[in-house]
Amino acid sequence: MKINNVVVIGSGTMGSGIAAHLCNADISVTLLDLKTEISRSARDRILKSKPPLLFDKSKVNNIKIGNINDDFDVVKKADWVVEAVVEKINIKHEIYEKIFKNRKEDSIVSSNTSTIPLKALSEKLSSKDKKDFCITHFFNPVRYMGLLEIVRNESNDNKKINFLKRFCESSLGKGVIICGDTPGFLGNRIGVYAMQVAMTEAIKMRLSVEEADSIFGRPMGIPKTGVFALYDLIGIDLMADVLKSFIKELPKNDEFHNVVKDIEIVSKLIKSGYTGRKGKGGFYRMKKTEKGKTLEVLNLESGEYSPVKKIDLKVDKVDLKKLINREDKYGKFAWSVLSKIIKYSSSLIPEITKEFNDIDEALRLGFNWSKGPFEMLQEIGPQDFFKKIDDFQDNEFLKNLHDSKEEHFYDRRQKYTDIETLGKIKSNAIKIDKNKSAEIFRFQDFNIVEFTTKANALDYNSMDALKKATDKPLIIINESMQFSAGVNLNYVMDFVKKKDFKSVEKFIKYFQETCKHLKYCDNPVISAPSGLALGGGEEVLLQSNFVVSHTNIVMGLVETIVGLVPAGGGCKEMLWRWSQTSEGKKDPDYAPLKVFDIIGYAKTASSPQEAIPLMFLRNEDKQIMNRNNLLTEAKILIKENKKFTPPQECKFKLSGEQARRKMYKILDKLYQEKKILEHGLEVGKELAYVLSGGKTDLNKELSENDLYNLELESFMKLAANSKTQERILHTLTTGKPLVN
Numbered sequence: 001m002k003i004n005n006v007v008v009i010g011s012g013t014m015g016s017g018i019a020a021h022l023c024n025a026d027i028s029v030t031l032l033d034l035k036t037e038i039s040r041s042a043r044d045r046i047l048k049s050k051p052p053l054l055f056d057k058s059k060v061n062n063i064k065i066g067n068i069n070d071d072f073d074v075v076k077k078a079d080w081v082v083e084a085v086v087e088k089i090n091i092k093h094e095i096y097e098k099i100f101k102n103r104k105e106d107s108i109v110s111s112n113t114s115t116i117p118l119k120a121l122s123e124k125l126s127s128k129d130k131k132d133f134c135i136t137h138f139f140n141p142v143r144y145m146g147l148l149e150i151v152r153n154e155s156n157d158n159k160k161i162n163f164l165k166r167f168c169e170s171s172l173g174k175g176v177i178i179c180g181d182t183p184g185f186l187g188n189r190i191g192v193y194a195m196q197v198a199m200t201e202a203i204k205m206r207l208s209v210e211e212a213d214s215i216f217g218r219p220m221g222i223p224k225t226g227v228f229a230l231y232d233l234i235g236i237d238l239m240a241d242v243l244k245s246f247i248k249e250l251p252k253n254d255e256f257h258n259v260v261k262d263i264e265i266v267s268k269l270i271k272s273g274y275t276g277r278k279g280k281g282g283f284y285r286m287k288k289t290e291k292g293k294t295l296e297v298l299n300l301e302s303g304e305y306s307p308v309k310k311i312d313l314k315v316d317k318v319d320l321k322k323l324i325n326r327e328d329k330y331g332k333f334a335w336s337v338l339s340k341i342i343k344y345s346s347s348l349i350p351e352i353t354k355e356f357n358d359i360d361e362a363l364r365l366g367f368n369w370s371k372g373p374f375e376m377l378q379e380i381g382p383q384d385f386f387k388k389i390d391d392f393q394d395n396e397f398l399k400n401l402h403d404s405k406e407e408h409f410y411d412r413r414q415k416y417t418d419i420e421t422l423g424k425i426k427s428n429a430i431k432i433d434k435n436k437s438a439e440i441f442r443f444q445d446f447n448i449v450e451f452t453t454k455a456n457a458l459d460y461n462s463m464d465a466l467k468k469a470t471d472k473p474l475i476i477i478n479e480s481m482q483f484s485a486g487v488n489l490n491y492v493m494d495f496v497k498k499k500d501f502k503s504v505e506k507f508i509k510y511f512q513e514t515c516k517h518l519k520y521c522d523n524p525v526i527s528a529p530s531g532l533a534l535g536g537g538e539e540v541l542l543q544s545n546f547v548v549s550h551t552n553i554v555m556g557l558v559e560t561i562v563g564l565v566p567a568g569g570g571c572k573e574m575l576w577r578w579s580q581t582s583e584g585k586k587d588p589d590y591a592p593l594k595v596f597d598i599i600g601y602a603k604t605a606s607s608p609q610e611a612i613p614l615m616f617l618r619n620e621d622k623q624i625m626n627r628n629n630l631l632t633e634a635k636i637l638i639k640e641n642k643k644f645t646p647p648q649e650c651k652f653k654l655s656g657e658q659a660r661r662k663m664y665k666i667l668d669k670l671y672q673e674k675k676i677l678e679h680g681l682e683v684g685k686e687l688a689y690v691l692s693g694g695k696t697d698l699n700k701e702l703s704e705n706d707l708y709n710l711e712l713e714s715f716m717k718l719a720a721n722s723k724t725q726e727r728i729l730h731t732l733t734t735g736k737p738l739v740n
């Protein structure tokens, strides 16, 4: 069996996302819709998608397009046909009739349905065709959501299903969970229930939209879209359709029915065209005024909009025990929602899956929760949970857990895959050290550092952990979403506010010292990023000996956005990389000007393919489609580098004034054209100072330490600049950079 050629039928949100991702995997794909114009506009949408669905835009032409009348013959050659047309069973049945008349013998056919049971979809198929037909339920956006549920039933050829699973794991990088044919499968059954509970409880407890989203969000390890903003994102009308199908499919006594009763405000929103972000707005809306845009929020009782209020719950880390035991309304809401989700999920074992662990994984991969309901129960602790909860006697799972008096019922993560992942091996590792920002694990012949702060922002402790862990080969990897969003600016600003610039300097020096140590210590250092690797996070990568990168990354040195320059070796390392190109060897100003352009504009790459031309990654760095494989690949590098010799220290010849003048010219033009203002000019000049080598000329040789010093000098000057401070504070309070 092999899959080299795929046809996707239906080129809407999901069909186009699936086609784009197949194209990322270099699989030949044809996208068919009712009319070729529809698939063509889908292909255009793929190109414009944000965040991008493609690793590399140039690949878009690999997606062939057509229509189901003139071009259906492509199905004859397809190894896999994916149906992703509208959620209407009669339309799907018509398509299957056509597919099975034309398909290649033994090919796989699947539907992307969210809500129609496999049994109903396949009811008109012959028993031979049923063997090859299953549901492949991808999540939106396909490139970024880790979950793929493959739904099969007793009619299926298991060998084929397992083959498809392996293919989707290795070639498409998905976390594939095999599910039975039950409504909403695993992810949506619990995920949608959770959203409905959060919404109905918020309304019952008279919480505002912002209040509900700020609790049912980060403090629970759930994305910050919470419930109402997530509703807006998915589409309030689409959610209503999903709910209708749950109502139709689920038995009358299912607890789900209690949370899907008509909610007046939701029907009102849909009727008036407020269907979420794609419509006029929803629970939130952006109001344009002469002064600019204001984010407004709906009052659930009056139906009026007013500007969003920031809710500060004073929670900086997920601590479920603390959260559910809070005496205020937020604690009550958290407990009410969490306990209901745990109760509902556990009541469905073993009906929807024998492996409760798979429910957690589905929530983590499909909804980006950091823990699923069973892990949450483990975190709260069964004893404490049972002390708080009243009736659970009709829930077999909870009753057994209660009677067993087992406090540690949770065993391993990620049972759905055979791959050896960080989540799986951590429980067997020795935790040799832990501080507020990172943990060090020891395995037989290597160490792992996992950052543990919010978005893995880096501070003195993060650096300390890295430095301490280099007594063995080191892998820097983590389970959370981001590798690192950069230096912890809150940490820096706390010193700045106290005018304690000495401490800022001490931290930056330690950052530099650690990064230099990573590069030159006797043991290989491997970074294995996924998600954001920005600013300081990117500097750690740049100075690691090897990088094993997930294909979903966002990399860049973005310090200039807040009015700073990279000072952990980012300028230095980029200069070095660009100076090693053939152009860089010929022209001493080539590398400084290239890096000036990249860092000055805070350019970012959203895939390894985009990162290599910018030299954030090197050709030899590995690109990994399945995030679960990062650890295995990093371990292979350790094995291959048993006799590791650190690189030679770099030396630089920079032209100083000469290169600086060229950069000033660029800055002047931008200033004249009002593309940058006074402060931008100041930042640009500091960057120019560093990248040109400061007070040097081509006869002098600069060491890495010289460049670190230049970075530090400019960074300190800018950190003391009130405009820079204003920019940093604005970014910290709003989560968005200040424009101009």
Ligand code: NAD
Residues within 6 Å of the ligand: 009, 010, 011, 012, 013, 014, 015, 032, 033, 034, 038, 068, 084, 085, 086, 087, 091, 095, 112, 113, 114, 115, 137, 138, 139, 140
């Ligand atoms: P969509 O409305 O965006 O796109 C459906 C496409 O199907 C349209 O381009 C339409 O022109 C085309 N189409 C309709 N009839 C057709 C026919 N007879 N032949 C060929 N094309 C036809 O829908 P979507 O959101 O992409 O959903 C597609 C499927 O994926 C549905 O089964 C849905 O339940 C499921 N799904 C959706 C999501 C989501 O978030 N949108 C997530 C998971 C699964």
